[in-house]
Amino acid sequence: xxxxxxxxxxxxxxxxxxxxxxxxxxxxxxxxxxxxxxxxxxxxxxxxxxxxxxxxxxxxxxxxxxxxxxxxxxxxxxxxxxxxxxxxxxxxxxxxxxxxxxxxxxxxxxxxxxxxxxxxxxxxxxxxxx
Amino acid sequence: xxxxxxxxxxxxxxxxxxxxxxxxxxxxxxxxxxxxxxxxxxxxxxxxxxxxxxxxxxxxxxxxxxxxxxxxxxxxxxxxxxxxxxxxxxxxxxxxxxxxxxxxxxxxxxxxxxxxxxxxxxxxxxxxxxx
Numbered sequence: 001x002x003x004x005x006x007x008x009x010x011x012x013x014x015x016x017x018x019x020x021x022x023x024x025x026x027x028x029x030x031x032x033x034x035x036x037x038x039x040x041x042x043x044x045x046x047x048x049x050x051x052x053x054x055x056x057x058x059x060x061x062x063x064x065x066x067x068x069x070x071x072x073x074x075x076x077x078x079x080x081x082x083x084x085x086x087x088x089x090x091x092x093x094x095x096x097x098x099x100x101x102x103x104x105x106x107x108x109x110x111x112x113x114x115x116x117x118x119x120x121x122x123x124x125x126x127x128x129x130x
Numbered sequence: 131x132x133x134x135x136x137x138x139x140x141x142x143x144x145x146x147x148x149x150x151x152x153x154x155x156x157x158x159x160x161x162x163x164x165x166x167x168x169x170x171x172x173x174x175x176x177x178x179x180x181x182x183x184x185x186x187x188x189x190x191x192x193x194x195x196x197x198x199x200x201x202x203x204x205x206x207x208x209x210x211x212x213x214x215x216x217x218x219x220x221x222x223x224x225x226x227x228x229x230x231x232x233x234x235x236x237x238x239x240x241x242x243x244x245x246x247x248x249x250x251x252x253x254x255x256x257x258x259x260x261x
Binding site for chain 2: 002004005006016021024025028031046048049050051055056057058059060061062065066067068069074076077078080085091092095096098099100102103111113114115116117118119120121122124
């Protein structure tokens with residue numbers, strides 16, 4: 001089963017967190033290490049980090065099909081900072097990996113315990129819809 | 131440059147979608163499939179996935195002992211990711227054009243949905259100064 005683990009932790013307009021450089025480095029080292037262990041266990045499908053929300057755009061098709069681009073988002077909107085896709089045997093294993101990511105260190109090395117959204121990734125549209 | 135195109139919708143959007151007549155769903159998927167095919171032909175396709183329904187979504191946090199604490203309750207205003215595309219393109223404008231094509235996928239009665247697509251650059255790694 002494939003699951004996507006999403007870090008929806010950023011807010012509109014946010015850029016690089018204002019943490020001391022060594023704390024940012026420790027956070028990134030933790031994430032790279034997590035990726036490495038998931039690669040070694042054969043569970044990592046992909047891991048991606050996204051540009052900060054200050055660069056996010058919302059696009060809609062206009063009447064002629066041309067893109068209409070907007071960069072204004074509601075304050076309540078959550079922004080995806082990054083995600084992992086993992087191939088695991090059970091949903092519980094996906095939750096265990098999510099908890100590891102959740103405990104990534106923040107300022108002063110304290111675990112962030114950030115929320116990680118866990119969703120199953122489908123292999124295709126439900127058959128009844130095709 | 132890699133971009134991710136995110137199709138987000140509130141819970142109500144998923145409920146509306148579930149009530150679509152089958153032929154509308156089929157036409158919608160056929161349009162998306164044709165977009166995927168075009169992206170493969172232009173060598174811009176990297177990945178696409180659809181996610182399970184929002185009622186199966188969980189939010190997980192590490193508890194004090196590092197064990198997962200799982201919750202299934204989300205705020206009413208929350209947008210859920212329905213699916214995404216990752217494309218490898220020459221410019222942000224090209225990513226915008228592809229997003230507009232997805233945005234114009236047909237809904238019930240063949241009417242274009244003009245749904246909002248969030249466009250974000252995918253980074254190749256952490257900023258150099260932090261690693």
